[in-house]
Amino acid sequence: MSLLVNVCVYAVVSAIIISIIRSIKPEFTIAIAIAAGVGLVIVCVDGVQTIISSAYDLQSVINSKYVSLLLKIGGICCICRLCADICVDCGVVTLASRVISICKISICALCIPLLGDVIQIVKKLCEM
Numbered sequence: 001m002s003l004l005v006n007v008c009v010y011a012v013v014s015a016i017i018i019s020i021i022r023s024i025k026p027e028f029t030i031a032i033a034i035a036a037g038v039g040l041v042i043v044c045v046d047g048v049q050t051i052i053s054s055a056y057d058l059q060s061v062i063n064s065k066y067v068s069l070l071l072k073i074g075g076i077c078c079i080c081r082l083c084a085d086i087c088v089d090c091g092v093v094t095l096a097s098r099v100i101s102i103c104k105i106s107i108c109a110l111c112i113p114l115l116g117d118v119i120q121i122v123k124k125l126c127e128m
Contacts, residue, residue, distance in 0.1 A: 003047045010043055011036075033089045037082065069114060073107050080106075 014036035022029045052071065059067050080103035087096035 003044070006043055007040060010040060014039070030090055034086060037086065041082070066114070069110060073110060076103055076106055076110075 014033075018029055018032050018036065021032055051074075055067050055071055080099055084096040084099045084103075087093070087099060
């Protein structure tokens with residue numbers, strides 16, 4: 001919970017600084033926004049490490065292939081969302097929507113083996 005509070009305080013302070021800088025030197029706004037975004041990622045690293053270690057603990061219960069897939073999909077989502085947000089901040093909304101579309105396609109492609117496993121399970125259940 002304290003991580004969430006830290007992230008929110010950091011984001012609000014960054015937004016205030018960006019608003020002040022925008023009125024003084026608008027050309028620095030994008031650079032400061034990107035730096036603030038990178039700072040947020042750095043603040044969240046400990047939380048992400050906790051999530052990843054918890055996911056690896058699931059490997060004893062769930063097939064490791066599925067945990068690996070889950071981590072890959074989570075990483076793709078985070079990276080693509082960060083990239084899309086940077087594109088929106090830069091004013092290139094069409095590029096941001098394309099990044100999100102490519103992210104969705106990549107996730108679908110990663111899920112194809114999972115879909116095959118689900119079909120196999122359904123076939124086995126239907127044979128019973």
